Amino acid sequence: MIDLIHVTKRFGATTAVDDISLSVAQGELCVLVGTSGCGKSTTLRMINRLIEHSDGEIHIDGQQIRAFREETLRRRMGYAIQSTGLFPHWTVARNIGLVPRLLKWPQARIRERVEELMTLLGLPVSEFADKYPRQLSGGQAQRVGVARALAADPDILLMDEPFGALDPITRETLQEELRALQGRLHKTIVFVTHDMDEALRLADRLVVMDQGRIKQQGHPLELLREPADAFVESLLGGEDRGLKEAALLPVSERMLPLSPRLLARERVAHDASLREALSIMLWRHAERLTVVDDEDLPIGELSLRRLVGAKAHE
Amino acid sequence: MSEAIAKARAGRAWWVPAVWGALLLAACLGMGALEGLFRWVEPDSRAVIYARADFLTLLGRHLLVVGVAALAAVAIGVGAAVAVTRRAGRDFLPLVAQLASIGQTFPPVAVLALAVPVLGFGTLPIIVALLLYGLLPIVRNTLAGIEGIDPGVREAARGMGMTGGQLLRQVELPLAAPVILAGIRTSVTINIATAAIGATVGASNLGDPIISGIVNGNTAYVLQGALLIGLLALTVDSVFARLQPAGPR
Numbered sequence: 001m002i003d004l005i006h007v008t009k010r011f012g013a014t015t016a017v018d019d020i021s022l023s024v025a026q027g028e029l030c031v032l033v034g035t036s037g038c039g040k041s042t043t044l045r046m047i048n049r050l051i052e053h054s055d056g057e058i059h060i061d062g063q064q065i066r067a068f069r070e071e072t073l074r075r076r077m078g079y080a081i082q083s084t085g086l087f088p089h090w091t092v093a094r095n096i097g098l099v100p101r102l103l104k105w106p107q108a109r110i111r112e113r114v115e116e117l118m119t120l121l122g123l124p125v126s127e128f129a130d131k132y133p134r135q136l137s138g139g140q141a142q143r144v145g146v147a148r149a150l151a152a153d154p155d156i157l158l159m160d161e162p163f164g165a166l167d168p169i170t171r172e173t174l175q176e177e178l179r180a181l182q183g184r185l186h187k188t189i190v191f192v193t194h195d196m197d198e199a200l201r202l203a204d205r206l207v208v209m210d211q212g213r214i215k216q217q218g219h220p221l222e223l224l225r226e227p228a229d230a231f232v233e234s235l236l237g238g239e240d241r242g243l244k245e246a247a248l249l250p251v252s253e254r255m256l257p258l259s260p261r262l263l264a265r266e267r268v269a270h271d272a273s274l275r276e277a278l279s280i281m282l283w284r285h286a287e288r289l290t291v292v293d294d295e296d297l298p299i300g301e302l303s304l305r306r307l308v309g310a311k312a313h314e
Numbered sequence: 315m316s317e318a319i320a321k322a323r324a325g326r327a328w329w330v331p332a333v334w335g336a337l338l339l340a341a342c343l344g345m346g347a348l349e350g351l352f353r354w355v356e357p358d359s360r361a362v363i364y365a366r367a368d369f370l371t372l373l374g375r376h377l378l379v380v381g382v383a384a385l386a387a388v389a390i391g392v393g394a395a396v397a398v399t400r401r402a403g404r405d406f407l408p409l410v411a412q413l414a415s416i417g418q419t420f421p422p423v424a425v426l427a428l429a430v431p432v433l434g435f436g437t438l439p440i441i442v443a444l445l446l447y448g449l450l451p452i453v454r455n456t457l458a459g460i461e462g463i464d465p466g467v468r469e470a471a472r473g474m475g476m477t478g479g480q481l482l483r484q485v486e487l488p489l490a491a492p493v494i495l496a497g498i499r500t501s502v503t504i505n506i507a508t509a510a511i512g513a514t515v516g517a518s519n520l521g522d523p524i525i526s527g528i529v530n531g532n533t534a535y536v537l538q539g540a541l542l543i544g545l546l547a548l549t550v551d552s553v554f555a556r557l558q559p560a561g562p563r
Contacts, residue, residue: 085470
């Protein structure tokens with residue numbers, strides 16, 4: 001659990017972060033989003049004291065972060081950054097084992113943990129353990145970066161645009177994996193990004209920042225439905241908001257039970273988003289879709305009218 | 315495939331210093347065999363092979379002077395460069411870079427001339443002169459090596475909870491090592507040649523035959539000194555070439 005209480009950061013005469021208060025609950029994935037220079041990275045780096053805050057208090061599990069030695073504090077938190085920062089002269093396995101080694105775990109336990117993490121992140125041990133970072137693709141390097149951040153099993157994970165430099169397909173894959181990983185590990189994650197689609201896809205709590213202040217925070221759907229002002233609205237995509245909201249809602253939410261009519265020819269998975277369903281309708285010129293379960297068996301249907309109409313009544 | 319190339323390169327590189335070293339030893343021990351050649355160069359002199367001291371002894375002293383100066387230059391140069399790249403020492407970075415440059419613009423002969431009245435004749439003034447002269451390449455390369463590390467690597471190292479000492483020993487120095495080594499190589503190779511002027515202030519080394527040859531108008535002596543210094547420089551340089559990793563990682 002992380003609490004920021006009236007935190008301010010000044011660099012000389014400029015105020016980078018201006019009196020923000022934020023509380024991230026245990027197991028919550030909190031995304032800080034905003035334009036460049038809005039203070040989101042500074043906020044993140046104050047949590048592990050790479051930047052010292054000027055005013056206010058930051059607490060981890062109720063304890064002030066200044067009560068810890070810097071190194072002790074940082075070893076308790078995972079840290080992943082956009083440039084990965086993998087050590088080029090160390091193998092993948094050694095890079096991942098960095099924090100456990102700093103914490104003086106026994107060798108055997110480190111090896112076991114490294115192999116466990118490589119498997120968890122889809123990096124076959126036999127293939128990758130002895131490779132050097134320069135031999136990895138961008139996506140693989142970032143997986144290693146995330147594995148390294150998770151190595152000592154920290155409760156807190158700080159991620160600074162970790163997927164920002166990846167191509168869109170790899171980025172989306174890693175976003176999905178992070179969500180899946182979070183579903184199993186329940187870490188407290190603070191994630192910084194300027195990509196609103198990424199933010200909406202990942203966040204349990206979305207925090208919109210501008211000029212060092214928090215403009216609005218809450219569940220992504222709350223922000224989409226009731227943006228606090230024009231800035232938040234434009235950042236959330238303006239007229240595109242309808243699609244962004246549809247992307248967050250699963251088909252099962254609007255699905256109707258199977259009717260006695262003939263099954264519609266086009267199908268959509270029950271866990272697909274409404275946005276995907278809409279796209280299929282547009283592409284296939286269909287007003288009705290059959291919703292199928294994991295085994296590809298029909299379990300319901302979704303009409304265009306239902307897809308858009310139900311929303312209008314809300 | 316790149317490993318095969320590296321292996322082939324390493325395999326070739328090992329016999330290079332061995333050959334230069336063998337030539338150097340052969341020249342030290344068997345200079346007399348070349349008497350005919352030197353007689354042809356210097357037909358009028360009474361003696362054509364430098365005999366005031368044994369070449370092997372001169373070689374040993376030459377190595378000693380260069381070695382001591384190099385060790386001191388590495389300790390001071392790397393130490394200073396590391397100190398000014400720490401957060402506390404940042405302010406002194408321009409000063410140290412400038413001092414090292416001045417060290418190299420100052421001619422070693424001038425250093426000798428200034429050092430002798432203070433330190434007396436002998437080996438000490440030449441060591442001081444070589445030390446000052448050899449500092450720049452080491453300081454410059456150590457700075458370049460450390461500053462050239464991807465800032466993301468340093469950020470990650472600190473963010474993971476490495477202490478300053480761990481960052482330096484496990485990350486910065488290993489990553490900067492090839493560049494630092496290149497600086498030491500330049501410094502030592504230059505100083506092997508420069509050390510010869512030590513003979514003018516009574517530090518006996520491979521410069522002796524050269525100075526003596528110039529004073530007595532005996533070109534054969536000059537050639538013998540130059541030959542040995544040249545071979546020594548090539549030997550040492552090829553050892554460094556072997557130590558250096560094949561390419562950037």
